[in-house]
Amino acid sequence: MAQLLNEHLYGALADEYATHSESSGYNAHYERPAMLELLGDVRGKSILDIGCGGAPLLRILANRGARKLVGIEGSRRLAEIARTRVPDDVTIYNGEVHEVLAALASADLPDANSDNARFDCVIASLVLHYIDPLEPLLRLIASVLADRGRLLISTNIPERKTSSTYIVEERWSTFNLDVARYERSEENIRNCLGAAGFDAIRTITPPPLPTMRDIDPRGYARVCMQPAFLFIEARLRSPAPSV
Numbered sequence: 001m002a003q004l005l006n007e008h009l010y011g012a013l014a015d016e017y018a019t020h021s022e023s024s025g026y027n028a029h030y031e032r033p034a035m036l037e038l039l040g041d042v043r044g045k046s047i048l049d050i051g052c053g054g055a056p057l058l059r060i061l062a063n064r065g066a067r068k069l070v071g072i073e074g075s076r077r078l079a080e081i082a083r084t085r086v087p088d089d090v091t092i093y094n095g096e097v098h099e100v101l102a103a104l105a106s107a108d109l110p111d112a113n114s115d116n117a118r119f120d121c122v123i124a125s126l127v128l129h130y131i132d133p134l135e136p137l138l139r140l141i142a143s144v145l146a147d148r149g150r151l152l153i154s155t156n157i158p159e160r161k162t163s164s165t166y167i168v169e170e171r172w173s174t175f176n177l178d179v180a181r182y183e184r185s186e187e188n189i190r191n192c193l194g195a196a197g198f199d200a201i202r203t204i205t206p207p208p209l210p211t212m213r214d215i216d217p218r219g220y221a222r223v224c225m226q227p228a229f230l231f232i233e234a235r236l237r238s239p240a241p242s243v
Contacts, residue, residue: 013175014077018054020174025216030208031154031229032057035125037206038152038233042066045120048104048144050097051127055082055090062087070119072100097131098140105143118146126229129155129181132165134189138196145236151198153232157205158183186230198234205230 010017021027035057039047043065049058052071061069069090073079079094086092093100122141131137141151159168165184172179190200205227213220222228 010075010078013177014075014081016175018078018081021053022056023215024174025208025212025219026223026228027056029212029215030223031126032060033209034204034206034229034231035123035152035154036060038202038204038231039121039123042121046070046118046146048072048119048122050101050122050124050141051130052082052092053078055086055092057123057125058082058086058090062090068119070104072097098137101137101140101144105140119144119149120146121150121152124151124153126154126156128153128189129183132182134165134184134192135195138192138198142197142236147236147238149236151193151234151236153189153234154229155189155232156181156183157227157230158185161185163188186232189232193232193234197237199237200232200234202233203230 039061042061044067046068047061047066047070049055049061049069049071052058052073055071055073058069058071069086071079071082071086071090071092073082073092073094074096076094079092082092122145124141128134128137138151145151160166160183163185165182165188167180168183169178169180171177186203193200206229207227208220208223212223
């Protein structure tokens with residue numbers, strides 16, 4: 001399975017990236033608030049964050065009363081950073097996402113098939129556009145969700161109107177680095193969700209918080225005119241398909 005993990009950004013520049021994502025306009029004042037709004041009340045919920053980075057979202061969810069929090073991070077250094085920023089009862093797994101999900105879903109793990117071992121919600125914030133094909137990953141996500149569990153996705157709005165998946169590169173001036181990602185249409189994502197056992201129940205392109213204007217005025221003006229991120233809320237059908 002192809003993964004555009006941008007190793008230099010999430011490896012050698014992991015410390016800089018973790019610091020940047022904590023407070024940047026696009027992360028802290030645009031994508032993250034929208035994801036938190038989609039999540040709603042998390043008290044007593046079990047939540048898995050795929051591609052958790054330095055765990056800024058998990059830290060917020062811990063403060064908001066989530067019952068169980070788990071993160072998966074492919075970068076060893078980012079996983080190390082994440083563990084220093086969350087409470088001791090938050091688990092951070094470092095590893096390839098498919099492998100970690102398969103292990104979590106394995107019947108060999110204690111209570112793997114019990115409701116307590118499943119998640120009420122899985123979050124994939126700006127991470128699925130690094131992975132192709134998408135459907136096998138979505139099936140693995142389905143395998144770790146509780147009955148009628150939710151999947152929340154944020155991804156870049158594609159530049160082209162096409163049903164096929166394609167690769168784009170963009171310059172991240174903050175890191176002086178070209179970063180590659182897959183882009184796929186909303187229809188493409190919905191089709192993959194449906195094949196993996198999900199119903200897409202809501203799609204939004206929310207505006208940024210007004211506070212983004214103070215952090216990144218040019219970025220704020222740009223996304224107010226043309227949204228950058230697409231958010232999809234999906235719910236697992238019952239019963240879930242086998243992996």
